[in-house]
Amino acid sequence: MMKKLVYIVLLIIGLSSCQEQMVVIPEQTTFDTQRVVLLEELTGTNCPNCPAGAAVAADILASFPGQVVVIGVHGDFLSEPITGSQYDFRFDKAKDLENYLKPWFGKPAAAVNRTEFEGQSEFSNSLPALWPSLVEQELEKEHVLDIAADVSYNSATREYSINMAAVPVVDLVGDYNVTVFITENDIVDAQKDQGEIIEDYKFKHVLRDIITPFDGTSLATNPSAGAVINKAFSGTLPPEDGTWIAENIDIVLAVHRVDSGRKEVVQAFEKHLIE
Amino acid sequence: MSGRRRNYLVCFTFFLSFFINVHSIWSQDKGVFTGGITANGNVFIRDSLIGASGIPQYDHELFGSEIWLNLNYRKSGYDLRMRFDAFNNSNLLNPNDSYTDEGIGYWYVSKQVDKFNFAVGYLYDQIGSGIIFRSFEQRPQLIDNALVGGRITYDINENWSARAFTGRQKFLFGRNGAEVKGVTLEGFVNLADSTSTKAFSIAPGIGFVNRTLEEEKVEKLVDIIKNYIPEDQVKPEYNTYLLSVFNTLSYDKFSLYTEFAYKTSDVFSNPMAIRTSLTGIETFGKLVKESGTVAYASLSYANKGLGLTVEGKRTENFDFRTDQTLTQNFGLINFIPPMNRLNTYRLTSRYSPATQLLSEQAFQVDARYAPSRKLAFNVNFSNITDLSGELLYREIYTEFTLKKKRKWQLTTGVQLQNYNQEIYEIKPEVPLVKTITPYVDYLYRFTRKKSLRIEAQYMDTDEDFGSWVFGLAEFGLAPHWIFEVSGMYNIQPSKNSPTNAAGESLKILYPTFGVTYIQKSNRFNIRYVKQVEGVVCSGGICRLEPAFSGVRMSMSSTF
Numbered sequence: 001m002m003k004k005l006v007y008i009v010l011l012i013i014g015l016s017s018c019q020e021q022m023v024v025i026p027e028q029t030t031f032d033t034q035r036v037v038l039l040e041e042l043t044g045t046n047c048p049n050c051p052a053g054a055a056v057a058a059d060i061l062a063s064f065p066g067q068v069v070v071i072g073v074h075g076d077f078l079s080e081p082i083t084g085s086q087y088d089f090r091f092d093k094a095k096d097l098e099n100y101l102k103p104w105f106g107k108p109a110a111a112v113n114r115t116e117f118e119g120q121s122e123f124s125n126s127l128p129a130l131w132p133s134l135v136e137q138e139l140e141k142e143h144v145l146d147i148a149a150d151v152s153y154n155s156a157t158r159e160y161s162i163n164m165a166a167v168p169v170v171d172l173v174g175d176y177n178v179t180v181f182i183t184e185n186d187i188v189d190a191q192k193d194q195g196e197i198i199e200d201y202k203f204k205h206v207l208r209d210i211i212t213p214f215d216g217t218s219l220a221t222n223p224s225a226g227a228v229i230n231k232a233f234s235g236t237l238p239p240e241d242g243t244w245i246a247e248n249i250d251i252v253l254a255v256h257r258v259d260s261g262r263k264e265v266v267q268a269f270e271k272h273l274i275e
Numbered sequence: 276m277s278g279r280r281r282n283y284l285v286c287f288t289f290f291l292s293f294f295i296n297v298h299s300i301w302s303q304d305k306g307v308f309t310g311g312i313t314a315n316g317n318v319f320i321r322d323s324l325i326g327a328s329g330i331p332q333y334d335h336e337l338f339g340s341e342i343w344l345n346l347n348y349r350k351s352g353y354d355l356r357m358r359f360d361a362f363n364n365s366n367l368l369n370p371n372d373s374y375t376d377e378g379i380g381y382w383y384v385s386k387q388v389d390k391f392n393f394a395v396g397y398l399y400d401q402i403g404s405g406i407i408f409r410s411f412e413q414r415p416q417l418i419d420n421a422l423v424g425g426r427i428t429y430d431i432n433e434n435w436s437a438r439a440f441t442g443r444q445k446f447l448f449g450r451n452g453a454e455v456k457g458v459t460l461e462g463f464v465n466l467a468d469s470t471s472t473k474a475f476s477i478a479p480g481i482g483f484v485n486r487t488l489e490e491e492k493v494e495k496l497v498d499i500i501k502n503y504i505p506e507d508q509v510k511p512e513y514n515t516y517l518l519s520v521f522n523t524l525s526y527d528k529f530s531l532y533t534e535f536a537y538k539t540s541d542v543f544s545n546p547m548a549i550r551t552s553l554t555g556i557e558t559f560g561k562l563v564k565e566s567g568t569v570a571y572a573s574l575s576y577a578n579k580g581l582g583l584t585v586e587g588k589r590t591e592n593f594d595f596r597t598d599q600t601l602t603q604n605f606g607l608i609n610f611i612p613p614m615n616r617l618n619t620y621r622l623t624s625r626y627s628p629a630t631q632l633l634s635e636q637a638f639q640v641d642a643r644y645a646p647s648r649k650l651a652f653n654v655n656f657s658n659i660t661d662l663s664g665e666l667l668y669r670e671i672y673t674e675f676t677l678k679k680k681r682k683w684q685l686t687t688g689v690q691l692q693n694y695n696q697e698i699y700e701i702k703p704e705v706p707l708v709k710t711i712t713p714y715v716d717y718l719y720r721f722t723r724k725k726s727l728r729i730e731a732q733y734m735d736t737d738e739d740f741g742s743w744v745f746g747l748a749e750f751g752l753a754p755h756w757i758f759e760v761s762g763m764y765n766i767q768p769s770k771n772s773p774t775n776a777a778g779e780s781l782k783i784l785y786p787t788f789g790v791t792y793i794q795k796s797n798r799f800n801i802r803y804v805k806q807v808e809g810v811v812c813s814g815g816i817c818r819l820e821p822a823f824s825g826v827r828m829s830m831s832s833t834f
Contacts, residue, residue, distance in 0.1 A: 020512060020513050020514055022510055022512075023493060023497060025497060025500055027501070048701050051558055051559075052558040052560050056502075058553075059502055063553065076329055077371070105369060105372070119491075129502070129562070130499060130600065136498075
């Protein structure tokens, strides 16, 4: 019996001593494309893991400069103010958007160009570490549409106007909407972070308003390559309350498909309200 | 016809033909056909005050259900099993979302041939106490991590057996990917000489498990790691190996179980490790690469009404999954035994510690003494810290039982707990929850058929939701009916209790009314439930469940 036991132990040791080729960690990939990807980060003040998600979003912006636009959606789940909060970032359209981007397993989660990636059971991915690779997959795709926009702002009346032009690079099939988001950077407020509350957390890309319906307004159907599609939007910023600081406001446009239950974003665009 | 539906059809046809063929070949052996069905239904009634809101079931789906139908057939050394699973707007998988799917959730075929047993299909198995491998099902949390593959068992002699298995872990109606292989040798050696009256034996075992990640999973890890700064980068490997050596030494009235397990260096997610992002921000959580160990021992003594058990465990870096990007209870290949008492009363089980996979040191002492059939005492003490010594959980539990034969039974005692809510529930800056919970459970039999059971519990604490009182009355009309009414009342609310518009903590009653009907092996239950948020544990595995409001129905039947 002992002999058999020794053979088995030797076999196990032999098997576990087999060496495999070491995996090589490649350098970060760069992309030569005009495509701009929209990353909708579902986050919340009461979400202890969300600062880690925001850090990944910041990394993505640093890795792919000018090729990614991030918006931080404080919808409903784990988004309520916490002890020490001065502001409440929630609003009805943000909640609608959060529900529109379901299913997701928990927060933080991100929808990358509102694309359903192969092998992913949730629409918005709840694992921030995977977001960069999803962005890469989107950047690898063909660039199909250009967006340009003029943004003007009257500091006396706090009124703004946006004149946009969308130009397909190739013939497109389907119905397309455009959604206009207003985001704000550098809001300092309390945020949960694992085992602590950060009193002076600096929020980036906070979604403050959606001036179209949350799922966009109609842009074009089957637009042809080279056809210029113009749209104009306007509004007024609310009074400053420590937030709504015009210098920190960005205008984000996203053109996305809406027919046959499809949601994918084909191009995003971002511009400061005040350059 | 979709690929998956075609697979169901092929599977069903295969089983049907197999059942028929086996029946015709061995028609002299009628075989044994058994089965069972379990079904749950939930009606969701929104109550945003207690937090029962914000998921599709409360918003618009309103009803959710789960069904499991088992069919088993044994004949001439064959063992055939199949299970149909259906989930309709179920909140079992994720308490904060809805899950709908259906199909063949399990099938299994085995055959005994001389000293060999061959099995294919969905395998439930474990090595030792499960520290390096355990495939099992826990329906309350929709954990079903059966290994889908094959297994050969060889009975070397009447005391020794070896088995080997390979497969991929089940996840819902798909697979989690990584290939898992294992071998184990288990035996029994009687060391007592033939003249001795004292039992003396050992039951040694050794187990080995290998997990091979598929290309896609390694690429996924590489995609994550390449975004780390060079100092944080680790190199994943395709193969991870685990070894476990275990033994049960029995001498007279003593029994000592020991197990030591080792895991080779492996990449896993450590939520408390600090990662520096490319932009210089420090955040919690990153993939790390470390080897792991678990040491576990349990000594027990039993003699004439006295039972004593002492257990100890040390765990370091033993998170072992089919996919290192999975979290919580998903994709776990192993099971590390919990080191605390399994409490059943509503308030004594409110705070339960989930087993920590990366850093845990724990011991538990349990003493039972029954001087007569009418009287019994139980004292349990458990202490759990992380490897740096930070207290995670401590419990002192006492129980006293007094009974008068066929008339009444009284069970009472007190529980004292320290519970690290910050770690177990990831709630920032919350203090250690300290509770004192006296309880009483009294069962009175009016007649042979009529009985009344009353529970009363009080939890005193300043933390979390504050203090609670719980009362239950359960009237039994044997053999068919049980009527239940209970209430859990937040008698002294604290800062986590629901508040009104003015921000004042509310004293809320969480009532339950229920009826159970039993007819032979069929059981039907319907309950109106309002339930506060809390940790729910089953089989030593815990998760935080949100509040519930609605009607729960369940039925089970075996045939």
